[in-house]
Amino acid sequence: MKKILILMALGLFTITSCDDFLEEQNKSNVTAEEFYVTEEGFNALVNANYASLREIYGQDPWLFVAGTDLYREGRDQAPTGLSQYTQLNPSSEGVDFLYSNCFKTIQQANTALHYAELTEQNNMIPQYVGEVKYIRATAYFLLVQTYGGVSKIDAILEEAITEYERESAENIYAFIIQDLEQALAAVKDGAFDGRVNKKAVQHMLAKVHLTRAYESFAAGDDFAKAASYADAVIGGQPLSLSFEELWTPGNEMNSEVVFSVQFSSGSIGTADNRLGNQQQGFFGPYLGGSDVAGDAPWKSYNLCPTRFALDLYEQGDERWEGTFMTEVYDRYYDYFDVDDHSELTVAHFYAPSWFTAEDEAAYMAEHPEASYHAYGTHDPDGAEILSDYTTIIVKKFDDPESRFGGRGDNGRVSARDFVVSRLAETYLIAAEAYLGVGNAAVGLDRLNEVRNRAGVAPAAAAAFDIDYILDERGRELLGEYHRWFDLKRTGKLLERASAYNSLIEPSNFDGSNGEKKILRPIPQQAIDLNQNKGFQQNPAYQ
Structure with missing residues (x-):
């Protein structure tokens, strides 16, 4: 039977044969040639491509957000190389996460594209090919x-191959855009229903062109194409949901989601913390650990919002309450489970920056039982002792139906969908693209649509620059897996991480040969297993 192999040097993994995959899908020991050429078998292969995105987005967040201006470790230490850069090297913990999982996704996609030409043909095959090309492009873009x-x-x-070449970043971008353009012509139109559609592809094309626009090999029309694709996604659709509604558990398929990775209680089964979405486990302190017996989610006490992140919010910004659990009740999950909060007992309150002494006195008179966390004391730098409930909690990813081990210490797995792209980010992509193309007035209009939904005053033209856009992305997208890429794309990683992360x-960014540690290193295992000794490590790590 045909073997589908990829050397560990490429992806730090090996798919040893088709029947390894079929073992889970088809118990009859049918070979790939027999199964994947059937409608049932090919559909299973396409579904496996979607499932591969869970491995990328549902697990460790370090490569997405650590070592930035918005998050730093609390009581638990993040992988030091990725969070502080001082020990970042090809063997550092977590460096291989995207390298391994993205190449695995690419090989899964290549398998589907191969069998698309051999399987029973029907009118859905072109659409499925487009969906798979979007998934492959996503992996290569990361x-x-x-x-x-x-x-x-x-x-x-x-x-198996034992020797391989390194393609230039310029050629990889061209390949990504080619895949996405072909996908755009093939996938369906209409509302998002869990499958890749035209808006998902257009959003990705906008972001790819926007990112390439900052590179030395940028095309002259990258900013313009980014703006055009973003506007095609927007298509006149306003941001009509409240921020709270946008993140209400169970509302993940709302009208503003452009693309998400699907999770469900049935699909993750009983596989402990291997198959679910771990996003809720970060961005906050311990909430009582195993003693809470299901009354609060497990939090890692890592990736806690920095003081700078909290300072971004102003009075009246609905995203403050929509993002953070500012009032914690005796039973944490009563916030979600009880409609009327007026009779609940407040255990902890996290004050915003605009609270005065008079505000504090009035709040404590109404809630004398609450532990009051004054502003400046509930971020990792301001807290004197990092203990349970010390730092403010990001609530927007909480899953009150976490199923493994109840909701306590073992309930680290969420069945909520992981939102990869949503309409407000599309508006902010458009804002950045229009700024880049020299049409700041239209860019400001796009950004102010996001601020209008948040209930805050429009940004002024004099303030509108790339730093303002990054600040707005921080307010809008806190905890979503964009920040490291945002700072790297705009050339602001070193400046803002060192200014706002204590x-x-x-x-810390100083690497070898006078180079800065902006790109991450190619994992050492990949270098070691490659017999092409001319394969170059990134310069900062040579």
Whole structure:
């Protein structure tokens, strides 16, 4: 039977044969040639492509958000190389996460594209091919932003390879755009229903062109194309949901979601913390650990919002209450489970920056039982002792139906969908793209649509620049897995991480050969297993 192999050097994993995958899908020991060429088998293969995104987005968040201006470790330590850069090297913990999982997704996509030509043909095959090309492009986009140029693999491998080349970042971007343009012509139109549609592809094209626009090899029309694709996604649709409604558990398929990775209680089964979405477990302190017996989610006490992140919010911004659990009741999940909060007992209150002494006195007179956390004391730098409930809690990803081990210490797995792209981010992509193309007035209009939904005053033209856009992305997208890529794209990573993250100094970014540690290193295992000794490590790590 045909073997589908990829050397560990490419992805730090091995898919040893088709029947390894079929073992889970088809118990009759049918070979790939027999199963994937049937309608049932090919549909299973396409579904496996979607499932591969769970491995990318549902697990460790370090490569997405650690070591930035918005988050720093609390009581638990993040992988130091990724969170502080001082110990960042090719063997650092977590460096291989996207390298491994993205190449696995790419090989899964290549397998589906191979069998698309061999399987029973029907009118859905072109659409499925488009969906798979979007998924492959997603994996390559994450790779090229993180590591720079990587190997381009666009077909299944029938035998292991031990020597391979590194493609330029410029060529990888061209390949991504080619996949996405082909996907756009093939996928369906209409509202998002869990499958890749035209708006998902257009959003990705907007972001890819926007990102390439900052590169030395940018095309002259990248900013303009980013703006055009973003406007096509927007299509006149306003941001009509409240921020609270946008993140209400169970409302993940709302009208503003452009694309999400689907999770469900049935699909993650009883696989502990291996198959669910772990996003709710970060961005906050311990909430009582195992003692809470299901009354609060488990939190890692890592990636806690920095003081700078909290300072971004002004009075009246609905995203403050929509993002953070500012009032914690005796039973944490009563926030979600009880409609009328007026009779609930407040256990903890986290004050905003605009609270005065008079505000504090009035609040404590109404809630004398509450532990009052004054502003400046509930971020990792301001807290004197990092203990349970000390830092403010990001609530927007909480899942009151966490199923494993109840809702306590073992309930680290969420069945909520992971939102990859949503309409407010599309507006902010458009804002940045129009600024880049030299039409700041239209860019400001796009950004102010986001501020209008948040209930705050429009930004002034004099304040509208790339730093303002990054601040607005911080307010709107806190905890969503964009921040490291935002700072890297705009050339602001070193400046803003060292200015606003107390654990990072500018010198932390100093690498070899006078280079800065902006790109992450190619994992050492990949270098070691490659017999092409001319394959170059990124310069800062040589």
